[in-house]
Amino acid sequence: MNTRRTRNQGNRTSNHKQGARSGAPAKPAAAPKSYTVAEPAELLAFLLKTITNKGRNSIKSMLSRGQVAVNGKAVTKHNHQLHPGQTVTIDQEKPTETKEMLGLTIVHEDDDIIVIQKDAGLLSIATGEDNELTAYRQLMEHVRLSNPKNRVYVVHRLDRDTSGVMMFAKSEAIQQSLQNSWKETVKERSYVALVEGAVKKSEGTISSWLKETSTLKMYSSPHEGDGLHAVTRYKLIQANRHFSLLEVHLETGRKNQIRVHMSDIGHPIAGDKKYGAETKAVGRLGLHARVLSFVHPTTGEILTFESAIPKTFLKYTAPAPTN
Numbered sequence: 001m002n003t004r005r006t007r008n009q010g011n012r013t014s015n016h017k018q019g020a021r022s023g024a025p026a027k028p029a030a031a032p033k034s035y036t037v038a039e040p041a042e043l044l045a046f047l048l049k050t051i052t053n054k055g056r057n058s059i060k061s062m063l064s065r066g067q068v069a070v071n072g073k074a075v076t077k078h079n080h081q082l083h084p085g086q087t088v089t090i091d092q093e094k095p096t097e098t099k100e101m102l103g104l105t106i107v108h109e110d111d112d113i114i115v116i117q118k119d120a121g122l123l124s125i126a127t128g129e130d131n132e133l134t135a136y137r138q139l140m141e142h143v144r145l146s147n148p149k150n151r152v153y154v155v156h157r158l159d160r161d162t163s164g165v166m167m168f169a170k171s172e173a174i175q176q177s178l179q180n181s182w183k184e185t186v187k188e189r190s191y192v193a194l195v196e197g198a199v200k201k202s203e204g205t206i207s208s209w210l211k212e213t214s215t216l217k218m219y220s221s222p223h224e225g226d227g228l229h230a231v232t233r234y235k236l237i238q239a240n241r242h243f244s245l246l247e248v249h250l251e252t253g254r255k256n257q258i259r260v261h262m263s264d265i266g267h268p269i270a271g272d273k274k275y276g277a278e279t280k281a282v283g284r285l286g287l288h289a290r291v292l293s294f295v296h297p298t299t300g301e302i303l304t305f306e307s308a309i310p311k312t313f314l315k316y317t318a319p320a321p322t323n
Contacts, residue, residue: 032089032090032091032092032093033089033090034087034088034089034090035050035087035088035089035090036085036086036087036088037082037083037084037085037086037087037088038084039084040081040082040083040084041081041082042078042079042080042081042082043063043068043070043075043077043078043079043080043081043082043088044059044060044063044078044079046082046088047059047062047063047068047088047090050088051090060078060110062090062092063075063076063077063078064076064109064110067090067091067092068088068089068090069088069089069090069091070082070086070087070088070089071086071087072087072089074146075146076146077111077146077147077150078111079111101138101142102122102133102138103118103119103121103122103133103135104116104117104118104119104122104135104138104139105117106139106142107165107305108303108305111170111298112169112170112171112174112296112297112298113155113167113168113169113170113174113296113297114139114142114143114152114167114168114170115165115166115167115292115303115305116135116139116165116166116167116168117163117164117165117307118135118158118162118163118164118165118166118289119163120160120161120162120163120284120285120288121160121161121284122134122135122160123135123160124136124154124157124158124159124160124166125154125157135166135168136152136154136168139152139168140152143170150170151170151171152168152169152170153168153169153170153171153172153174153175154168154169154175155167155168155169155175155178155179156182156253158289159256159285159287161271161284161285161287162191162285162287162288162289163284163287163288163289163307163310164191164288164289164290164307165289165290165291165292165305165306165307166289166292167292167294169297174297174298177297178294178297182253184295185294185295185297186292186293186294187293187294187295187302187304188249188291188292188293188304189249189250189253189289189291189292189293190247190248190249190250190289190290190291191247191248191249191250191258191287191288191289191290192237192245192246192247192248192287192288192290192309192310192313193234193245193246193248193258193262193269193286193287193288194243194244194245194269194270194282194286194287194312194313194316194317195243195244195245195246195262195267195268195269195270195286196242196243196244196267196268196269196270196277196278196279197241197242197243197244197266197267198239198240198241198242198244199234199236199239199244199246199265199267201236202235202236203233203234203235203236204233204234204265205231205232205233205234206231206232206233206234206261206264206265207229207230207231207232208220208221208229208230208260208261208264209221209223209224209225209226209227209228209229209230210227210228210229210230210254210255210256210257210260211226211227211228212255217256217274217275218254218255218256218257218259218260219260220260220261220264228252228254229252230252230254230257230260230261231250231251231252232248232249232250232251232257232258232261233248233249233251234246234247234248234249235247237317238314238317238318238319239317239319240317240318240319240320241320242279242316243270243279243286243316243317244267244317245309245313245314245317246262247290256275258287259272259274259275259287260275262275263275263276269285269286269287270282270285270286270316271283271284271285271286272285272286272287281316282312282313282316283312284312286313288307288309288310288313289307290306290307290308290309291304291305291306291307292304292305293305
């Protein structure tokens, strides 16, 4: 799947393909350069002072790609403390050294956050089994490659069978900051939903109060104020008589909110047997977190990450030929 990252600096756009890497430039490889540390300094500050022919973003990118080493060991942390006598080496031709991850792709990482593209079938966090493969566990291993004390923190979750964009924090302070101001911080959080049947209304808003049964299934209460208020807006993208593809925006972020609300209007999400779906043709849950746009907790910059609609969703909702 393609993931688009948009920053608000001059509307620059970068395209990322899952599992793809850019080819080597057609020019002679630049030899690694080494610099000796003369006085105590943080790594990023040292690089900004030492490398005068590159901008701040370029230097930060080299750090993120693992192209900077201190005494021969790759370091990605911007505030890594340097001491006199140490050697800092920059190898711009060195490919990123990362352990292969299963079911996820990192599309953005800085000192504070990690944004990933999660595949359907991968748990966000563990459900109790110590050896379960999760996004959280793999990202924890990833950040500890540069420092065994590093950690990641859950900010929000996606169901196991929901694919798409999600974010983790790299410190407890950032996690709390994001969670405490989530409604103000998130500028857009939208999904695409593949639902059963032909949705007749081109757009609509669903509002209800959600409660949870003893079997952990959510349902809408008919009584105002009885449960957590949930509001979902949807817009029809395309449909045929069997399936509809909807763009879905959350005004609230309740557990299983979209799944319950789609079932409430008589169009359960494809593959969602828990909430009344009857079809199995798609082979997965028809829900994908397509856009996450938010204010960066440290820089104040608006970051927007957009993931392509799964091809199977488009295939199953393609309008019938007219001829």
